[in-house]
Amino acid sequence: MHSQAHDVSAPSLLETLRTGTGLLHVALEQRLPFFSERLDAQWYRRLLQAYYGFYQPMEAALYDSGLIPDGYEPVLRVKTPTLVHDLHALGLTDHAIHALPRCTQLPVLNTPAACLGALYVLEGATLGGQVLRREMALRLDVNADNGGAFLNVYGAETGRRWKDFLDYLSRQPLDTDAAARAVMAARSTFSGFEQWLDSQEVLL
Numbered sequence: 272m273h274s275q276a277h278d279v280s281a282p283s284l285l286e287t288l289r290t291g292t293g294l295l296h297v298a299l300e301q302r303l304p305f306f307s308e309r310l311d312a313q314w315y316r317r318l319l320q321a322y323y324g325f326y327q328p329m330e331a332a333l334y335d336s337g338l339i340p341d342g343y344e345p346v347l348r349v350k351t352p353t354l355v356h357d358l359h360a361l362g363l364t365d366h367a368i369h370a371l372p373r374c375t376q377l378p379v380l381n382t383p384a385a386c387l388g389a390l391y392v393l394e395g396a397t398l399g400g401q402v403l404r405r406e407m408a409l410r411l412d413v414n415a416d417n418g419g420a421f422l423n424v425y426g427a428e429t430g431r432r433w434k435d436f437l438d439y440l441s442r443q444p445l446d447t448d449a450a451a452r453a454v455m456a457a458r459s460t461f462s463g464f465e466q467w468l469d470s471q472e473v474l475l
């Protein structure tokens with residue numbers, strides 16, 4: 272008997288997460304309106320409001336869970352405050368932001384592995400943000416000061432932060448069952464986000 276955690280032929284957690292979520296990423300990407308000619312300033316604001324409605328409860332659930340393995344720094348990586356900054360720049364008051372609808376059907380985050388899977392999705396999204404940032408600057412003249420800071424939440428640190436996150440992931444000693452829990456949570460994060468955005472009528 273041997274554990275797959277020590278089996279050199281077993282795929283890494285990152286490989287398992289990539290394989291398990293690749294199609295969901297493509298599906299969501301195709302429904303997001305960032306590259307649509309119909310996207311205007313009003314739709315962009317509704318989209319960001321819907322992002323807030325998912326990220327706020329999601330980050331709160333993750334950070335309140337007490338289950339994120341040591342080595343992850345929420346203070347460096349929390350993204351909801353940047354969304355709040357953007358919503359202010361787009362004209363929403365604190366009161367209006369507080370009153371925005373929020374997702375209540377979050378992925379189940381009841382193990383460290385599940386938290387890692389969800390964090391993989393939220394950290395990976397900062398990579399696509401770089402593409403979206405350029406597109407929104409060109410198309411809607413949106414930048415960090417007028418509602419687009421979230422798309423560039425880590426700024427020049429984006430690549431470094433992703434690499435640091437991958438190093439952190441690679442240090443997690445997950446066995447095969449735990450890796451499966453991580454993938455399940457990552458998949459639920461993608462599909463939960465898509466369902467939430469759909470319910471807010473901001474997708475194509």
Ligand code: HEM
Nearest residue numbers: 289296299300303305391392394395396398399400402464
């Ligand atoms: C239209 C919207 C999007 C575009 C154009 C996009 C594009 C990209 C691109 C180009 C990468 C690879 C970057 C690189 O390797 O340097 C990437 C990675 C990733 N994106 Fe997106 N993305 C979008 C939306 C999202 C969303 C909404 C999420 C999750 C909420 C997400 C999650 C991820 C993840 C987890 C990765 C990392 C994959 C890996 O390398 O393991 N993306 N995205």
